[in-house]
Amino acid sequence: MTTDLAPAARTPGTDEQPRGLAPHGMWWVAWRQHRLFVLVGVGLLALTVLAQLFIRWRFVSTLDTLRNTTPACPDPTENFGVAMCGQDWLKVQDWVDAWSLARLPMLVLPVLLGVLGGATVVSQERDRGTAVFALTQSVSRTRWYLTKCAVVAVPLLVAQAAAGLLCGWLGNVAGIRAFPSVEATAFQANGLVPAALMLLSFGIAIPVGTYVRGVFAALVVALPVAAAVIVGIGYLGYGYLVPHDQIYGPPDNMAVQGVPDGATDFTTGFVTVSGATVGYFDCDYGDGELTEAQVRKVSEACAQRAGVTNKYVSFLSPARYGQLVATLSLICAVIAAFGITLGRWRIRRRVL
Secondary structure: OOOOOOOOOOOOOOOOOOOOOOOOOHHHHHHHHHHHHHHHHHHHHHHHHHHHHHHHHHHHHHHHHHHHHOOOOOOOOOOOOOHHHOHHHHHHHHHHHHHHHHOHHHHHHHHHHHHHHHHHHHHHHHHHOHHHHHOOOOOOHHHHHHHHHHHHHHHHHHHHHHHHHHHHHHHEEOOOEOOOOOOOOHHHHOOOHHHHHHHHHHHHHHHHHHHOOOHHHHHHHHHHHHHHHHHHHHHHOHHHOOOOEEEEEOOOOOOOOOOOOOOEEEEEEEEEOOOOEEOOOOOOOOOOOOOHHHHHHHHHHHHHHHOEEEEEEEEEOHHHHHHHHHHHHHHHHHHHHHHHHHHHHHHHHOOO
């Protein structure tokens, strides 16, 4: 008896992957669905960096040219009263103003991209009816949902972090603004802070997109909510996330020495003999002009009568920048994780 060991004949093309199927499974399908939005977002961030690069180049070149042609004029990086040097020196201030405008996208894009990406992850497919098809292809709801979240959020977060670090480096030139900075708008526009705020807006928009039907309706709800939370935490309340530093001085109306450059969120007050703090104490300086020494002497006498021993200045120090960024990023990550978990709970228990 003979045994035919020859392989069975195969129909040509039967072992090939059918056309139309994704070569890398769910990841490729999710990328094809959202790649236009992701690429547009990355492109906008790249344009923002290029605009700031151009402005920095023009600022530095204009400044160097004017320094060589009019060396007797004051340095505008130290004193912006440059009008006395002629109209040419005002060009330096024009580039500083242009820098402020070029920084605006770094304040707006984290909110817009985060909300647009988060609100449309589920609602877009639900509107088109493709969510039902996707969930019939042996893909669990959790895997489908988390894969789409990762495909949208991760590239945008990486691009936003890179853009923030580059913009911070570009802005770290004398005459524009030092980086890192804890001052409002400068803090939110540079470094890793824009990426943290984008993650926050994405995490807020995700559950809205799973609960609210319709892409437009989801955006209408998610955008004001995300903007309000970001303004409250990232702009109005960020200064309270870390301890403030304090410097003490004599109880007079003169400035307390030792406050570092770039500090912000100042609070000034006085300490009494009992250790309590007061915002002010009454003091009569008369009608005549007093010298600095006379003002100090009168203030000390008034303070003694009011029982005030020291003056203090409380401020947010630029030395707290790293701690502040880490704290804010952790808060944003926790809120985003809660929002993504809430969205996952929704799609696992409701019909899409």
